[in-house]
Amino acid sequence: MQKELFLRIVNVVQGKDTYFQMSHDALGRDSLTSLQKCTEAICQLVTDVSADTFDEYLKVADTTGRLFLKRFCKAVIWAYRANYLRRPTPEDVKRLLQMHEARHRFFGMLGSLDCMHWAWKNCPKAQHGAYTCGDQGEPTLILEVIASHDL
Structure with missing residues (x-):
């Protein structure tokens, strides 16, 4: 995927779901970046493998990876449904x-x-x-x- 396209998708997903924005946990540690979260979701979509496959590579737990994928798909559908996911008039x-x-x-x-x-x-x-x-x-x-x- 071209870098510009990936960054455009990341920006759209960040705007549609605040979960993909940078935050801090209860101890004040930084959460994963939006780039890491979107990379995890896209890797799952592209390779059609479970989230635990990327545990070592992206440092994301299995359940968290599945959550990224679910929220990523919902954000993309919500962002693009008006233009691309509708019946023709x-x-x-x-x-x-x-x-x-x-x-x-x-x-x-x-x-x-x-x-x-x-x-x-x-x-x-x-x-x-x-x-x-x-x-x-x-x-x-x-x-x-x-x-x-x-x-």
Whole structure:
């Protein structure tokens, strides 16, 4: 992930949930930073492993890591739902149909479906067979996206 994108997400999450802002515990010690909390949550999402996997690396307990993930997801959904997680309005549908007709000469098209394979360099050895396609030669994850040209 690009640094600018990561920092933008961190700033949005901090603004939506004060839990991600720096604080102090009862003894006056600093809490984890928002960067650490968001890194923990994103690592769990990207690798699809439990929070205790990152205990040594990020110094975050299992239950705390799960809490970071839950609050991170809620903050992201709350922040972006109005623009990206909503049903298209009739005006959106009309605009998309017109745009695709003019651009692609394809009538009735709302968006494009595409997918790509991302190499999974940290795939556990036991999972290699389940995530390796014959044409790829290495374990991959498939990202599927449906979007209009402006998203």
